[in-house]
Amino acid sequence: MTVTFFGHRDAPKEIDPTLRTTLIDLIENKNATNFYVGNNGKFDSMGCHQLEELSEIYDIKYGVVLAYLPDKKSEYDAYTNTIYPEGIETVPKRFAISWRNKWMLKQADTVVTYVTHPSAGAWEFERLAVKLGKRVIKIS
Secondary structure: OEEEEEEOOOOOHHHHHHHHHHHHHHHHHHOOOEEEEOOOOHHHHHHHHHHHHHOOOOOOEEEEEOOOOOOOHHHHHOOOOEEOOOOHHHOOHHHHHHHHHHHHHHHOOEEEEEOOOOOOHHHHHHHHHHHOOOEEEEOO
């Protein structure tokens, strides 16, 4: 099973334990083995950190999916396991995050979300995941 994440870039640190518990449940009880996470904001950062730690315990794979190549080598080195989806290089920069998110959603069976208000991209992708029949797990 493949899992991806959508959440607000200002997600509070307090949800980190719930995110970890959710990921462990998906790995141990739902056979989740592949994970795709973005690199924009705190929710993505928390997901990436948890996946890095859990990959040392469990036999899982994860990829940090880039919306665009970093300008500086030091920014690129900040992430391991990066993926740059084929085709995204032709997308204008202002649409790259949305394109990347659609790519991740297409790959996923399950989506873990942190959405608290209906006016952001995370909310739009949570709604799209439901519309597409993906299993959505909401962290609150």
